[in-house]
Amino acid sequence: xxxxxxxxxxxxxxxxxxxxxxxxxxxxxxxxxxxxxxxxxxxxxxxxxxxxxxxxxxxxxxxxxxxxxxxxxxxxxxxxxxxxxxxxxxxxxxxxxxxxxxxxxxxxxxxxxxxxxxxxxxxxxxxxxxxxxxxxxxxxxxxxxxxxxxxxxxxxxxxxxxxxxxxxxxxxxxxxxxxxxxxxxxxxxxxxxxxxxxxxxxxxxxxxxxxxxxxxxxxxxxxxxxxxxxxxxxxxxxxxxxxxxxxxxxxxxxxxxxxxxxxxxxxxxxxxxxxxxxxxxxxxxxxxxxxxxxxxxxxxxxxxxxxxxxxxxxxxxxxxxxxxxxxxxxxxxxxxxxxxxxxxxxxxxxxxxxxxxxxxxxxxxxxxxxxxxxxxxxxxxxxxxxxxxxxxxxxxxxxxxxxxx
Amino acid sequence: xxxxxxxxxxxxxxxxxxxxxxxxxxxxxxxxxxxxxxxxxxxxxxxxxxxxxxxxxxxxxxxxxxxxxxxxxxxxxxxxxxxxxxxxxxxxxxxxxxxxxxxxxxxxxxxxxxxxxxxxxxxxxxxxxxxxxxxxxxxxxxxxxxxxxxxxxxxxxxxxxxxxxxxxxxxxxxxxxxxxxxxxxxxxxxxxxxxxxxxxxxxxxxxxxxxxxxxxxxxxxxxxxxxxxxxxxxxxxxxxxxxxxxxxxxxxxxxxxxxxxxxxxxxxxxxxxxxxxxxxxxxxxxxxxxxxxxxxxxxxxxxxxxxxxxxxxxxxxxxxxxxxxxxxxxxxxxxxxxxxxxxxxxxxxxxxxxxxxxxxxxxxxxxxxxxxxxxxxxxxxxxxxxxxxxxxxxxxxxxxxxxxx
Numbered sequence: 001x002x003x004x005x006x007x008x009x010x011x012x013x014x015x016x017x018x019x020x021x022x023x024x025x026x027x028x029x030x031x032x033x034x035x036x037x038x039x040x041x042x043x044x045x046x047x048x049x050x051x052x053x054x055x056x057x058x059x060x061x062x063x064x065x066x067x068x069x070x071x072x073x074x075x076x077x078x079x080x081x082x083x084x085x086x087x088x089x090x091x092x093x094x095x096x097x098x099x100x101x102x103x104x105x106x107x108x109x110x111x112x113x114x115x116x117x118x119x120x121x122x123x124x125x126x127x128x129x130x131x132x133x134x135x136x137x138x139x140x141x142x143x144x145x146x147x148x149x150x151x152x153x154x155x156x157x158x159x160x161x162x163x164x165x166x167x168x169x170x171x172x173x174x175x176x177x178x179x180x181x182x183x184x185x186x187x188x189x190x191x192x193x194x195x196x197x198x199x200x201x202x203x204x205x206x207x208x209x210x211x212x213x214x215x216x217x218x219x220x221x222x223x224x225x226x227x228x229x230x231x232x233x234x235x236x237x238x239x240x241x242x243x244x245x246x247x248x249x250x251x252x253x254x255x256x257x258x259x260x261x262x263x264x265x266x267x268x269x270x271x272x273x274x275x276x277x278x279x280x281x282x283x284x285x286x287x288x289x290x291x292x293x294x295x296x297x298x299x300x301x302x303x304x305x306x307x308x309x310x311x312x313x314x315x316x317x318x319x320x321x322x323x324x325x326x327x328x329x330x331x332x333x334x335x336x337x338x339x340x341x342x343x344x345x346x347x348x349x350x351x352x353x354x355x356x357x358x359x360x361x362x363x364x365x366x367x368x369x370x371x372x373x374x375x376x377x378x379x380x381x382x383x384x385x386x387x388x389x390x391x392x393x394x395x396x397x398x399x400x401x402x403x404x405x
Numbered sequence: 406x407x408x409x410x411x412x413x414x415x416x417x418x419x420x421x422x423x424x425x426x427x428x429x430x431x432x433x434x435x436x437x438x439x440x441x442x443x444x445x446x447x448x449x450x451x452x453x454x455x456x457x458x459x460x461x462x463x464x465x466x467x468x469x470x471x472x473x474x475x476x477x478x479x480x481x482x483x484x485x486x487x488x489x490x491x492x493x494x495x496x497x498x499x500x501x502x503x504x505x506x507x508x509x510x511x512x513x514x515x516x517x518x519x520x521x522x523x524x525x526x527x528x529x530x531x532x533x534x535x536x537x538x539x540x541x542x543x544x545x546x547x548x549x550x551x552x553x554x555x556x557x558x559x560x561x562x563x564x565x566x567x568x569x570x571x572x573x574x575x576x577x578x579x580x581x582x583x584x585x586x587x588x589x590x591x592x593x594x595x596x597x598x599x600x601x602x603x604x605x606x607x608x609x610x611x612x613x614x615x616x617x618x619x620x621x622x623x624x625x626x627x628x629x630x631x632x633x634x635x636x637x638x639x640x641x642x643x644x645x646x647x648x649x650x651x652x653x654x655x656x657x658x659x660x661x662x663x664x665x666x667x668x669x670x671x672x673x674x675x676x677x678x679x680x681x682x683x684x685x686x687x688x689x690x691x692x693x694x695x696x697x698x699x700x701x702x703x704x705x706x707x708x709x710x711x712x713x714x715x716x717x718x719x720x721x722x723x724x725x726x727x728x729x730x731x732x733x734x735x736x737x738x739x740x741x742x743x744x745x746x747x748x749x750x751x752x753x754x755x756x757x758x759x760x761x762x763x764x765x766x767x768x769x770x771x772x773x774x775x776x777x778x779x780x781x782x783x784x785x786x787x788x789x790x791x792x793x794x795x796x797x798x799x800x801x802x803x804x805x806x807x808x809x810x
Contacts, residue, residue: 010641058466225682229425229426232415
């Protein structure tokens with residue numbers, strides 16, 4: 001009986017939510033973000049230290065839901081017009097290329113094969129919108145000009161890096177041809193444009209119309225269920241096209257952001273409740289997946305070098321173009337450091353590489369730990385160098401959509 | 406690629422949520438409750454007709470979460486003092502015994518073995534609190550005296566029938582001894598009393614205290630995660646003691662109902678968002694599990710007889726004691742019919758029997774369909790016999806907690 005209990009979904013949920021709570025408590029003790037706490041406690045409870053929980057099918061299912069809901073909810077923070085500022089596109093693009101080259105070169109220098117190097121490069125491209133926005137929120141400086149630039153650039157950066165990810169998966173798995181890369185890029189752009197257009201001009205108005213029908217008045221939850229279905233549908237279509245499912249979920253979120261409801265439950269508020277439980281499980285699953293036993297001597301050095309490269313390449317890749325485009329030095333540095341946290345996107349890249357068996361546990365753990373370290377470094381630098389005295393007045397969980405108003 | 410996509414959690418979520426939406430739409434078309442619609446569409450999309458979705462591990466995991474969240478949220482509608490009215494205890498107890506005997510005798514009369522007959526009897530004992538409360542809400546008569554009696558009795562009835570379920574599982578699986586039945590009953594009563602006491606006097610005040618700490622002010626979601634963890638923890642402990650996990654979740658809900666929060670997200674409102682998605686998946690999973698191919702000639706007749714027995718035994722088992730205890734004839738009939746919907750509890754009984762291989766697909770499907778039919782019959786009788794003219798003025802999804810004020 002006892003051993004059967006441990007494999008039930010009920011018990012696994014208890015463990016996962018316990019880890020989440022312990023992660024929050026740890027985060028407040030060490031003055032860090034909850035995501036960092038959750039991953040660290042996941043590391044401790046997982047195979048790395050205690051081995052109380054492993055990456056079971058149940059954990060995988062729940063974490064999969066968490067990744068979709070996470071990006072769906074993050075999508076609610078943005079508007080498509082944020083993506084259309086030419087400066088942000090330039091900064092975002094350079095801020096993708098430099099870290100990619102840095103990661104790729106570092107991996108090759110440490111003797112890894114090309115497929116691994118491509119994944120390491122890709123993992124270094126992505127800024128975590130969630131974490132960056134939240135660091136700014138924690139500092140209480142979300143309404144500054146530089147914060148807007150960071151958010152705008154982070155969106156571009158995120159989408160570009162997810163594009164790079166799709167190409168990476170293709171390139172790393174086999175047929176490397178300019179033609180196939182071109183096909184992927186065109187597919188992605190068409191998908192993003194079409195999904196955004198359908199979302200904004202068909203689905204969002206449709207949900208608003210449904211909100212005024214008999215069914216929404218009878219069932220205030222109908223529109224919310226529809227919205228969640230759209231998120232998973234977009235994710236599925238993206239995956240069918242060979243794109244990461246979370247891009248689809250993100251676009252669904254941005255598309256449905258503006259839906260105005262009268263009779264129905266708020267999509268945003270209800271989705272946030274799902275997010276609280278399942279995004280936590282997603283973060284925890286990353287800690288469970290990263291078995292630090294893989295972090296022996298040489299890979300530990302690789303991790304440290306990679307982390308330094310990760311920060312410097314974003315500082316140069318984003319800060320320099322920003323400076324050249326007219327931003328002052330201080331703001332350019334703030335922007336550069338602000339783009340450093342790699343967060344969940346790098347981890348998703350690592351997870352994809354691991355699940356495709358294109359990278360080993362060693363590189364996987366190095367990427368996860370690098371992501372964790374870059375996420376920790378930015379708030380420390382902000383607190384001590386740029387926003388001394390303003391810190392901590394408005395702390396919320398990193399990854400929590402910072403701005404519900 | 407294509408076939409891999411169909412087994413992803415993303416695609417399964419799309420299908421499940423699509424079924425949920427179709428269920429709502431069907432429900433409004435045929436003027437029925439959403440639960441009925443969801444189960445019916447689940448039947449159609451599942452192996453019974455189209456075979457687009459089967460009872461995969463993913464569906465099982467999500468439905469398992471749904472059952473826990475369902476009873477947790479339903480628990481929020483009740484207070485322990487509802488359970489302490491002696492009249493309700495008498496009506497509830499008689500309303501358990503008569504249907505159990507009716508179901509047991511009917512199954513034996515149709516030639517099924519004793520283990521099956523015990524499960525059929527047990528399946529007939531349980532009134533669905535969720536569905537009953539919601540039928541009353543749909544009728545707009547929740548504030549009448551008879552409605553209060555129905556709810557109070559339904560709670561007793563539900564707890565007693567879940568006790569019967571625990572005993573049933575023990576009896577049906579093997580060692581039938583008065584001693585072991587006694588042990589189960591004592592374990593159950595001790596668990597319920599202890600869980601309720603710990604919940605009310607330790608955990609609820611603890612959550613209120615946490616709400617005033619630094620951590621809840623930093624992370625408004627902390628208390629909500631704690632509450633959901635408590636629900637799953639109670640479910641796990643119940644299961645370890647050999648009691649159905651949903652009893653644990655229900656007691657967790659009742660215990661935490663009164664938690665007053667200042668800084669944190671509402672537990673109730675956030676849990677409802679989980680409920681909307683996952684309870685729907687739970688209901689759908691019942692439709693997917695019931696393969697109506699098993700409903701051939703004799704079992705179809707069994708189903709019809711069982712449904713009539715189900716309604717009549719509740720009418721007699723609850724209505725008669727109510728009449729004898731001083732309720733007028735009309736209200737006694739209303740109460741009797743009000744206790745008829747078997748809803749999800751009968752289905753959980755059936756599921757347990759099926760998963761223990763103690764009942765076959767034929768009886769499983771008969772119980773699920775009986776549950777469906779009794780759920781449909783009550784609103785029809787109410788609408789046409791008792792509350793003509795008051796109906797439908799306040800329709801909400803059955804199973805939706807009817808009274809959030």
